[in-house]
Amino acid sequence: MSPYQLDQLYKAIVETFEMTIACGVLTFIGGLPIALFLIITAPDGLRPAPILNRIVSVIINIFRSIPFIILLVALIPVTRFLVGTAIGTEAAIIPLSIATIPYFTRITEVSLKEVDKGLIEAVQAMGGSRKRIIWDVLLPEALPGLISGFTVTIILIIGISAMAGTIGAGGLGRYAIQYGYQQFRSDIMGIVIVLLVIMISAIQWLGDYLANKVNHR
Template sequence: MSLDTLLNWWADNQRLIDLLINASIETITMVFAAGIIGLLFGIPLGVLLHLTKETGLLANAALNKALGVVVNIGRSIPFIILLVAVIPFTRFVVGSSIGTAAAIVPLAVAAIPFIARLIEGALLEVPSGLVEAAQAMGAKPHQIIFKVLLPEALPGIVHAITILLVTLVNYSAMAGTVGGGGLGDVGIRYGYQRFDAGVMMMTIVILVLFVQIIQSVGDYLVKRVDHR
């Protein structure tokens, strides 16, 4: 393809290109905003799930079971149903159920139990001998958490965050079905509803590119923090 041909195509499709750029920015905003909120609540929840299990530092069977039930309920609801179910809460928080800001609310709600279980799994990979050694040296629970458990589980935590962000990219596309904005909205309105296969293919390519970038960066960071 010659430069003139490429420039002509760009000029003829300027509106579509602007639409895809804006939708991509909306998707990135949704994914990372919901991801940050999910991590702020999900990581402490995952740590608490690990600590309160039967052999944990703060063993509490009743609390662990209650937290487990809440997390399992959150994870068992399909995201497309969750989108609709939390509309009243979304309106209360952001004043609307349509748009990028509104889509962040159900994305964050879905992210919290998802990352909590992943963090719990990452902490389970820490050898129990390290915790026992720290206890034998007189370390207090908060010292064990921040100086043993979390540092040793860091590769697994980074991997969990990568999985979360990739999942949120997929969820953000679903949010487009209810006016959530982003690439999913463009794919539905301009691709599916208008029978424009070109637009649909472009949105798919961009979403795949986002996932590849997130996964590649995540894999790189896991290698950097894994000193085993």
């Protein structure tokens, strides 16, 4: 591997981290409130609103049903409008976030549903407000599941960011295609695979550690 290729590999690793961190933040900020909304407005929720709940649920299902590569292409006009270009690391963050927010929303919704109803009823019996139930019961009790779900989502982001790299999004995916596949360099492909395995394994270990740390059940 030439010095230039090593330099490009370092750049690709940095781009992958940039996409993962930015998309992870946007996914968490977007997914958690939507999941809370679905829990609160469910028929047996704190403030039932079945019609609104169903509408949001259908929208989430629609976006979850669209394959990422199709979503990536379909959102090119939106991406170009928001960041001024349809290629590159910054441009990839938009479709990556839109693809993963519904995914994280559903994972978070499941974690919140697993919270013991008895705890919620106890707080309600003591006159606790919806805000208190959310901050003192729902989120703390669901925290281990939220961390595990977010860990899985981050790993998904790394995987689809590599896929986005095949059509010019940057990162390890672009590097593997440009310097590995197109130049018939199986050694470079192998290096990229090893790096991805190391990154994913480290993130999974950290996520499991944090989830176990906050799990007091």
